[in-house]
Amino acid sequence: MRSKPTRASSTDVADAVGLERDLRLVGQRVIRHDARDKVTAATAFAADWAMPGMLHGVVLRSLYPSARIKNIDATRAASMPGVAAIMTAKDVPRNTLWTDVPGQTTAVGSLRAKLHVLAEDRVRHQGEPVALVAAETEEQAREAAEAIAVEYELLPGVFDPAQALEPGAPRVHEEGNLLAHWRVCHGDVAAAFARAAVVIEGDYRTQFVDAAYLEPESGVAWIDSDGVITIRVSTQVIEHFRDVAEVLNVPQNRVRIIGTYLGGGFGGKEDVTVEVYLGLLAWKTGRPVKMVWSRQESLLARAKRHPFRLRYRTGALRTGQIVAQEIELLADAGGYAYLSALVLLYATVTAAGPYRVPAVSVDARVAYTNNVPTSAMRGFGAMQVVFGYESQMERVARALGLSPVEMRKINALSRGDTLPVGQVVDTHVALPELAERAWAALGELTPPRAPHVKIGRGLACNFQPYGRIVWLHDWSSAWVGFEMDGSLVVRSGVPDVGGGQASSLCQIAAEVLGVPLEQVSVYIADSALTPLAGTTTASRQLYMSGNAVLKASRELCEQLLKAAAAVLGVDRDAVGLADSAVRTADGRSLPLPELLHACSRMGVPRSHLGVYHAPAGEPVDLEKGAGKVFPDYTYGAHAAEVEVDTETGVVKVLKLVAVHDVGRAINPLSVEGQIQGGAVQGLGYALMEDVVVEKGINMTTSFASYLIPSAVDVPDVRAIVVESGEGLGPFGARGIGEPPIGPPAAAVANAIEDATGARLSVLPLTSERLARALGLM
Amino acid sequence: MIATFSINGRTRDVDVQPNQTLLDVLRDTLGIFDLKEGCSEGVCGACTVLLDGRPVSSCLILGLSARRRRIMTVRGLAGDGELHPLQQAFLRHGAVQCGFCTPGMLLTGLAFLERHPNADRAAIREALAGNLCRCTGYAKILDALEAYARELNGRG
Numbered sequence: 037m038r039s040k041p042t043r044a045s046s047t048d049v050a051d052a053v054g055l056e057r058d059l060r061l062v063g064q065r066v067i068r069h070d071a072r073d074k075v076t077a078a079t080a081f082a083a084d085w086a087m088p089g090m091l092h093g094v095v096l097r098s099l100y101p102s103a104r105i106k107n108i109d110a111t112r113a114a115s116m117p118g119v120a121a122i123m124t125a126k127d128v129p130r131n132t133l134w135t136d137v138p139g140q141t142t143a144v145g146s147l148r149a150k151l152h153v154l155a156e157d158r159v160r161h162q163g164e165p166v167a168l169v170a171a172e173t174e175e176q177a178r179e180a181a182e183a184i185a186v187e188y189e190l191l192p193g194v195f196d197p198a199q200a201l202e203p204g205a206p207r208v209h210e211e212g213n214l215l216a217h218w219r220v221c222h223g224d225v226a227a228a229f230a231r232a233a234v235v236i237e238g239d240y241r242t243q244f245v246d247a248a249y250l251e252p253e254s255g256v257a258w259i260d261s262d263g264v265i266t267i268r269v270s271t272q273v274i275e276h277f278r279d280v281a282e283v284l285n286v287p288q289n290r291v292r293i294i295g296t297y298l299g300g301g302f303g304g305k306e307d308v309t310v311e312v313y314l315g316l317l318a319w320k321t322g323r324p325v326k327m328v329w330s331r332q333e334s335l336l337a338r339a340k341r342h343p344f345r346l347r348y349r350t351g352a353l354r355t356g357q358i359v360a361q362e363i364e365l366l367a368d369a370g371g372y373a374y375l376s377a378l379v380l381l382y383a384t385v386t387a388a389g390p391y392r393v394p395a396v397s398v399d400a401r402v403a404y405t406n407n408v409p410t411s412a413m414r415g416f417g418a419m420q421v422v423f424g425y426e427s428q429m430e431r432v433a434r435a436l437g438l439s440p441v442e443m444r445k446i447n448a449l450s451r452g453d454t455l456p457v458g459q460v461v462d463t464h465v466a467l468p469e470l471a472e473r474a475w476a477a478l479g480e481l482t483p484p485r486a487p488h489v490k491i492g493r494g495l496a497c498n499f500q501p502y503g504r505i506v507w508l509h510d511w512s513s514a515w516v517g518f519e520m521d522g523s524l525v526v527r528s529g530v531p532d533v534g535g536g537q538a539s540s541l542c543q544i545a546a547e548v549l550g551v552p553l554e555q556v557s558v559y560i561a562d563s564a565l566t567p568l569a570g571t572t573t574a575s576r577q578l579y580m581s582g583n584a585v586l587k588a589s590r591e592l593c594e595q596l597l598k599a600a601a602a603v604l605g606v607d608r609d610a611v612g613l614a615d616s617a618v619r620t621a622d623g624r625s626l627p628l629p630e631l632l633h634a635c636s637r638m639g640v641p642r643s644h645l646g647v648y649h650a651p652a653g654e655p656v657d658l659e660k661g662a663g664k665v666f667p668d669y670t671y672g673a674h675a676a677e678v679e680v681d682t683e684t685g686v687v688k689v690l691k692l693v694a695v696h697d698v699g700r701a702i703n704p705l706s707v708e709g710q711i712q713g714g715a716v717q718g719l720g721y722a723l724m725e726d727v728v729v730e731k732g733i734n735m736t737t738s739f740a741s742y743l744i745p746s747a748v749d750v751p752d753v754r755a756i757v758v759e760s761g762e763g764l765g766p767f768g769a770r771g772i773g774e775p776p777i778g779p780p781a782a783a784v785a786n787a788i789e790d791a792t793g794a795r796l797s798v799l800p801l802t803s804e805r806l807a808r809a810l811g812l813m
Numbered sequence: 814m815i816a817t818f819s820i821n822g823r824t825r826d827v828d829v830q831p832n833q834t835l836l837d838v839l840r841d842t843l844g845i846f847d848l849k850e851g852c853s854e855g856v857c858g859a860c861t862v863l864l865d866g867r868p869v870s871s872c873l874i875l876g877l878s879a880r881r882r883r884i885m886t887v888r889g890l891a892g893d894g895e896l897h898p899l900q901q902a903f904l905r906h907g908a909v910q911c912g913f914c915t916p917g918m919l920l921t922g923l924a925f926l927e928r929h930p931n932a933d934r935a936a937i938r939e940a941l942a943g944n945l946c947r948c949t950g951y952a953k954i955l956d957a958l959e960a961y962a963r964e965l966n967g968r969g
């Protein structure tokens with residue numbers, strides 16, 4: 037049943053699990069407060085900030101991917117006009133940051149990875165930060181940076197993860213080039229292959245991709261009147277105040293991060309960006325400092341999505357039932373570890389797809405190279421593998437003469453199944469329904485425009501964890517309180533990356549506390565003034581902080597209603613909050629401000645701090661398949677229709693339908709936006725985006741050479757929101773930030789095969805690659 | 814040198830360096846932050862302003878070339894406390910996520926629809942080719958612009 041063309045809510049699924057329907061604000065297409073500020077350009081992004089006497093900071097970066105630094109001479113630069121400070125590694129109180137890389141196989145052992153704030157005696161990738169300059173103007177700072185004489189001795193480098201793992205390869209780090217190695221062994225794989233009627237082998241490659249948020253990394257730092265180093269910055273993680281404190285060797289409570297509304301993050305602002313450099317320069321000069329990275333600098337040096345090589349061997353019975361998956365993954369970490377080991381873990385856990393496969397082996401490695409580092413990006417390792425497992429699903433289906441939808445229905449996970457890592461699926465999996473609806477929504481087949489134009493269709497499904505790994509013991513907190521006039525304040529340390537994170541919190545609080553949305557103000561992302569809420573990553577913020585706000589609001593509601601019952605002389609059960617008043621069962625009402633004054637007199641607090649702890653668990657040995665890794669997963673299905681010009685190999689995506697079971701759409705407008713935007717990023721990944729790195733040198737350091745989709749490159753994505761109510765978030769919501777980026781590449785590759793018979797296994801799916809596959813060149 | 818600019822209907826005398834881009838004059842010298850800098854190479858459209866009613870990438874042109882011409886930024890859109898109908902359409906249709914592209918999208922869309930009020934979705938799509946958005950996938954921005962076009966035509 038469809039209520040509106042863009043929002044088909046799924047009554048059958050919802051009824052099956054009893055979705056709470058009696059809500060006033062949750063589930064409404066509300067206009068976000070931040071959108072109001074953004075259409076008038078009232079929002080002050082990180083770079084839209086200036087302070088009296090402010091300096092401008094720049095980073096001098098390595099020209100070479102692998103070199104020894106023999107000497108740095110900054111004497112001439114230091115005497116140039118306007119220069120206030122120059123810093124190199126020796127000026128940084130703690131220049132080396134160590135992190136524990138988690139959960140290695142015994143072959144690798146536990147590893148501590150190091151990262152230098154500024155390069156010491158060697159550089160490991162092009163663009164690695166070497167020195168900092170602060171000057172009166174940005175131009176002066178750039179000129180001075182160019183005048184710093186760095187003497188390099190070039191060293192041999194390694195630029196391919198497979199070569200990096202060969203004996204005798206140049207070592208990127210002394211400990212060796214294997215950064216992480218995960219293995220899964222589930223069932224008897226050899227025996228399962230022996231039973232298989234078809235065995236399909238595939239060898240896939242994915243590329244480096246940039247997050248390419250429109251807002252480059254930026255911020256302003258100053259030492260506030262209380263002596264606290266204060267950094268106003270575009271970040272997904274305000275908890276980086278701890279990193280800044282460590283680098284400066286000051287107590288953590290002497291650094292404050294004020295997170296701005298971000299101009300996009302997509303994982304690229306999860307690691308530290310400008311904040312440590314800003315902290316250093318403000319600390320060194322005692323003056324406010326601004327740092328804004330240029331687009332070219334961001335494309336050159338910021339961490340990318342990992343390129344993967346994915347080898348799949350898939351065995352299936354004649355019925356279409358997959359019985360075995362043998363998977364080998366190899367990823368490129370670039371010059372430093374960042375989050376590579378975790379990205380690989382996500383890939384390992386999800387490598388066999390949202391399917392019931394009795395025998396699975398996964399062997400996954402990530403290696404250091406002298407390429408640009410790779411780290412978090414939307415999808416976080418659970419993305420690359422979709423291209424692998426969904427290409428395989430399609431090929432098996434073709435070999436057996438099954439339709440794409442049938443193939444998914446036969447193999448889809450359902451509640452009670454066990455994933456290869458031993459995690460039992462304990463929430464509803466709507467995959468068969470999602471696949472069916474995506475496929476059906478493609479509608480009539482578009483007739484080809486010309487005889488040499490072929491039309492094809494493809495399907496791809498995925499599942500993406502939301503919430504952090506259970507053994508990280510994730511938590512979030514939020515404060516909800518009334519002012520005396522009945523207006524409501526929400527405080528939570530949530531960075532808002534543009535997905536409506538802050539606004540959803542307002543909706544939840546207003547829902548529970550019976551006030552109009554306009555009565556709510558929200559303060560977010562200030563490490564000094566808002567209760568910490570953790571990172572805006574891993575599709576976790578609505579789930580975690582939404583639950584924290586829900587908890588705080590419910591407990592506050594309870595607190596106030598008890599007081600109201602006392603004031604009105606009725607039972608607690610006879611009162612409720614609605615329309616900014618207390619309402620009694622017998623029709624009386626007490627305006628909220630009166631209740632709040634009464635609370636004041638009675639010493640009843642008008643606020644509550646809610647802390648939500650996610651279900652936690654102990655680390656599991658993936659190899660032994662011991663249990664839960666993630667709290668839950670979001671499932672999706674995308675169907676694509678493409679047009680292929682068989683004379684040129686040019687592919688045009690005509691339709692893309694993206695269906696996700698989001699559990700519950702708190703604000704359907706935002707949910708659809710996440711789905712459409714994520715799917716279009718997925719189409720960029722499928723068709724055009726490619727950070728070209730040749731022998732460690734980045735060839736795509738401008739928006740003219742690194743192409744992301746414009747309005748004319750992509751169709752309107754049709755988003756279909758399914759609400760099973762089965763999520764762990766507030767009101768049954770699941771995370772939807774990352775999931776929609778996963779399926780498009782495989783859906784398009786499958787559609788290309790449908791149209792032409794040609795199977796492309798290297799991303800992006802360019803016209804050149806297709807022309808070659810079609811024998812045109 | 815001192816040059817005279819007309820910005821959102823107000824005249825300002827500004828000390829401008831001959832090599833300064835219009836973007837730098839507006840953002841750095843005047844502190845007008847309602848245009849954004851996304852690439853400085855004329856590709857992303859985040860720095861769009863209207864010059865005599867036509868959208869330009871302010872990172873590509875010199876500040877001095879905008880002297881005595883009508884410069885309009887997003888703040889010139891809304892009346893006293895009243896949002897422009899196009900801004901309202903952006904809100905209603907959920908066309909704003911991070912909002913970094915929004916000023917450029919609003920101005921490019923407005924300038925185009927004022928010249929081509931009968932434009933269909935395909936034509937509006939073409940008009941947006943020079944304004945990148947990384948968040949929305951464009952569909953809701955197009956929804957908003959199409960709705961505004963209908964309003965202009967009294968078909969709202």
Ligand code: FES
Pocket residue numbers: 849850851852853854855856857858859860861870871872873
């Ligand atoms: S900043 Fe001018 S077009 Fe990107």
Ligand code: FES
Pocket residue numbers: 250299300534908909910911912913914915945946947948949
């Ligand atoms: S809304 Fe973020 S770039 Fe368009």
